[in-house]
Amino acid sequence: MAIPETTKFAVITEKFVSEVHERKIQPLHDDQVLVKVKACNLCTSEYGVWNGARLGKQPLPFAFGHEYYGTIAAIGDGVQSFKVGDTVGVGYDWCGECDYCKRGETSQCPHRGVKTIASPDGYYGGFGCGDYVVKSARALCKMNPDIDPSQAAFVEPLGTVIYGLRKLRIQVGETLVISGAGTMGILNALAARQMGCHVILTEMMPKKIETCKAYGFDVIDISQEDPVEAIKRLTNGHMADAVVVAVGVTAANDQALEMVKEIGGRILMFAAGYPKPELNIDSNTIHYRKLELLGTFSANIDDFRYAAEKLSTGEIDVSANCKNKLATPWHDTVR
Ligand SMILES: [Zn+2]
Ligand SMILES: [Zn+2]
Structure with missing residues (x-):
């Protein structure tokens, strides 16, 4: 050459x-x-x-x-x-x-x-x-x-996704919710499924919902159904063991706190957002719910x-x- x-x-x-x-x-x-x-x-x-x-x-x-x-x-x-x-x-x-x-x-x-x-x-x-x-x-x-x-x-x-999922310590058989089915949401879903998790995505754009279905994922259309209620239904009330927030907006951060299980849930902040998203939670809640809020980059x-x-x-x-x-x-x- x-x-x-x-x-x-x-x-x-x-x-x-x-x-x-x-x-x-x-x-x-x-x-x-x-x-x-x-x-x-x-x-x-x-x-x-x-x-x-x-x-x-x-x-x-x-x-x-x-x-x-x-x-x-x-x-x-x-x-x-x-x-x-x-x-x-x-x-x-x-x-x-x-x-x-x-x-x-x-x-x-x-x-x-x-x-x-x-x-x-x-x-x-x-x-x-x-x-x-x-x-x-x-x-x-x-x-x-x-x-x-x-x-x-x-x-x-995909490497950045693997790093994040390792940090989140996902286990075989766990239910993982991924907020946002953009490219990075889908990559998180594919990697987590390959690692043995049950994956549920949330999304509102029809084209992205179609991509989720093409891959065979459970997907909640949040323009049609409240995601927290949907996760409750799909998990028989157990809620998610962990949530990956793959869209950088305040609403998704706050929803993650409700979609993750009451005690010992883990939340991974995968996406950055501009303007900067917020997370509305007090430290008592983190303390009593034994929450883990993790960052990855x-x-x-x-x-x-x-x-x-x-x-x-x-x-x-x-x-x-x-x-x-x-x-x-x-x-x-x-x-
Ligand atoms: Zn990049
Ligand atoms: Zn070095």
Whole structure:
């Protein structure tokens, strides 16, 4: 495979404006590889920068794209775990030497690469929505080369879901309610079902309700039925063992407190919301109900590896999310 000298990539330069820019591909360090990107998803967080909702959080120019996969086009001299031509999903960078990395908490590694620190040529972001990306080899996960490109690009978002569900300590046989059947709600549902939970989703948009049904999930149409009453009915009054809030709005936070079981329930705040959502609860209630309110964000390398493996084997199949969204070369989607 001939390696070009430059790569093109997509950049948000201001609200509602994205452009294609070009930069030199830097020589690889010993531990780095060059990934030829084959598909990249657009994340809600990136859409929020483009439409202005998250502009205060993300400096510009923003070379977005962190949900991608590809094949290895070149490797640094010290790379042994991969070879040219391997199919790989992409997680976050980590150093392997700091205290966080030694404990497996690679998402907290100070070398992770943060979207608010600029590259030497003045861009912020992961550059995933582009032709080529230079990455440290340890950030990558091997994948099945025959996988559908539109599914393979789910390694990063699915990894963050795995991290959250592990933190929530879901158990086989538990009832898990997921508020919101957007892409991340559905990924939570698929992963939790694969881990042995009984999953119920709540949603109001007809298209998303259809997606839930296509996957065979129980789904409550909250435009038709009160979700708390529906959970009561579906669980014979037991209510949910745990709730994942996958939509960032106050109403969903407050409903979670009512949908989770009276004593010892766990609630995972999966989604951020803009404007900032609230949670209306007093500390006595948390105390007497022995509630656990958990936060989650990002993921460790083990979570990305688990996600890459489950997508590669088809044990987690996201195909109904990819319908009508077949992998399009990224430059056809950016104008
Ligand atoms: Zn994302
Ligand atoms: Zn580290």
